Amino acid sequence: MGTVYVTQIDAFIGKIDERLTVKAEQKTILDIPLIKIEGIVVLGRATISPAVVNELLDRHICLTFLTQSGRYLGRLEPEVTKNIFVRKAQWQAVGESQPAIHLVRGFVRGKLKNYRHSLLRTQREHPDIDLNNNITRLENAIAPIEKTNNIDSLRGLEGAGSAAYFGCFQQLIKTSEFQFEARRRRPPTDPVNALLSFGYSLLRHDVQSALNIVGFDPYLGYLHVERYGRPSLALDLMEEFRPLIVDAVVLSLINKRSLTLTDFTTEPLSGAVSLTKEGLHTFLRAYEQKKQSNFKHPVMGNKCTYQEAFEIQARLLSKYLMNEIEKYPPLILK
């Protein structure tokens, strides 16, 4: 099962028999059985035939629209599952409730601990770099998490921890070609930020699909407050995966010099930086490979891929909310 990325501008997405076909300038550029597809991501403009829309909804294949530079626009989604009990438990935990505080603690702890491991690993592998200061700051943010009982303070700890991590992100980059000063979004104005933002958009597509499969309403979150059109729960569950998947892919591509400055273009007015066609392919392929790579799940104890881990974490989330397990264990990898 794979993801289809439509990167051709003004492509036509149609269907023949039980296959997805993509055409551009009267030529078929892709012809793949629908049974092999689990998600479609359209970058830029595309026309989609009504027959395909029906077929995708019917087969529960998610279709996500991103702009050419990778900003999230929206998605076509099959009906939410009929499992009302999961959504009821989700709604009951809203606000400053005990389960909500527990979950936010889990999300923040997961993210910061993964940040910490990634810094510790760099420190071990490159003794010449001094990250002690930032690691201490991160640990100072992690330590009070268990004792903190209100969500706003937890948000503060998350902010402090992230600041400590991104404060030394530059030192994780091993080539002089790329510079990282601070996290910049909307639009990202340097290559590293552009890659991070693009990666987070893709990650969101995957996490939200997993939440949908399990039966959640992705728009009601605990760490992220509700805002019109913002999938807060997807953003919540994304936190622990950010360093594990996106940051890891971005750093490995840059440090192995798979991407160079020639893979980026800058828009003259806004200063927005985006990937060229070749760069985009390199990035998407690396992201997809990462998602399909195996690791041992620390809680379940068996081998799984990151792709499966999205759903495992979503299921653990639902089990916690439905009182089937005592604690929500965020995915923390050493």
Place this chain on the structure above:
Amino acid sequence: MYIVVSYDIPEDKRRTKIHSILKSYGQWMQLSVFECDITSTQYAKLRSRLSKLIKPDTDSVRFYFLCGCCQRKVERIGGEQPRDETIFFAESPST
């Protein structure tokens, strides 16, 4: 399961139809040979679609099942290679 499908259909129109159905389930490897990596449900559906279409007195379709260990022993010299199914790019090669 991994299935090798081969067929002999004398009539062009019907052969094209069979070819098109098989393309929805697997990969075209040689003139009348497909390889399909599908679930048993998908196989049942494919089989029923094909059996409805063919004329049993003139046409024939064969399904050969490869077990996991035999699948790894397939040797290929030249021609089509199995496609990578983790990621698909839709893009015209010219631009």
